[in-house]
Amino acid sequence: MDRIDKKLLNLLQRDASRTNVELADEVGLSPSSCLRRMQRLTKTGVIDRIVAILNPAKAGRSIKAFVSVEMKLHTEQHMRRFMDIAAAEEAVSNVYAVTGQTDVVLMLRLRDMEEFDALCDRLFRDHSNVARFYTMMVIRTGKEETAIAV
Template identity: 40%
Template sequence: MDEIDRRILNALQVDASQTNAELAAAVHISPPTCLRRVKQLRESGVIQREVAIVAPEKVGPSLTALVEISLDIQAAERMTAFEALVANEAAVLQCYRVAPGPDFVLVVQVADMPAYNALAHRLFTSHANVRNVKAYFSTFRSKFETRISL
């Protein structure tokens, strides 16, 4: 990955909806070169996917929770099993293994507190290996960014 690839990635992280001609002009390369490089970045997995970022407050009520999870048994297969469990849950937006402290931190988006309670029961209280759950509920989101620094 060179400086041109970094410029392309930075521009796409700000606005992935721009046309190839607009992107090429923004990063100061020719459109065919730009198209080839973006294709290569996709095929190599550097660009994992391109999505629309939806403002949760614009589409209905929502509750964001940051949830710490500690497992009773931290064997590799138990950690992987918990990750598989939460991977299938649409309300879990992100899952991180962390250290030290809890085993996982989840970012969860649900409609309201009853929806969170149902999720907590489904994923945490009915799961034998979950030892401790600590949830923090967002009252205001002052920053949300998807860009990574290149």
Template identity: 40%
Template sequence: MELDRFDRQLLNLVQEDAGRTSEQLAEQVALSPSAIQRRLRRLREQGVIARDIAVVDPGKVGRTTIFIVSLQVERERPELLAQLRSWLAAQAHIQQVFYVTGEADFVLVISAPDTETYEALMSRIVGEHPNVKRFTTNVAMSVVKRGLTIPVPPDSGGQET
């Protein structure tokens, strides 16, 4: 899908706040509110916008501990990796999963209310997936930045810095 400058502007704006109305967006993009609605619908239908979410303050809902976990597997057999990926994706406490290069095979971002909850989750991973060789855990002391925004360059050839 080819994105024009209006699409790119809209993508940057809705990533900042998906709750903006088409009228509010039209004030920043030189299009009518109805044109904004059509473009956003098309971007959703074509999968460019994967979903609209609310960003919740974890401290206000009791999930104040963030664990960054490096996970190693014994063997990288496709069927074993597929089972593990599916299991990881289904766990509510696991916010993000990255399949990575380097010493670890996966990096996980886990939000849990306490270390007991985290420990129980990791015991389940190891118990249900014998292919997991080892894991290391880092506990986030504070959050400097949190986000999922993907910078969209203003034109198709530009690079965002």
């Protein structure tokens, strides 16, 4: 993992649709060398996958929110059960077990507030193991990276 690998990874994390010749040119290698590096980074798993990132608004899910959840029972079994149920929801994009005042953090991508209301019913109000939940609607986004600085 030298300087060129890092440069390549940073380029690919911004835009993986560019041609190999362009990338090669930018990192200062021949196309074949550049391609082989990309293949190696993929084979060794540094590059996990190549994906399309959609525009949330145009894809119909422009409302973002975090919900921080405090559970009643904290056993492995109960935690896992709640996380699985949450993960099965379309509007739930991320689920994390966390340390601190609450136990689970959910990241939501919502179509509208009706969807949020219905989701709350299913996940929090009907769910006997939730003690309390705190909703944080996202007002503004200052930085939103899929990229990892290498």
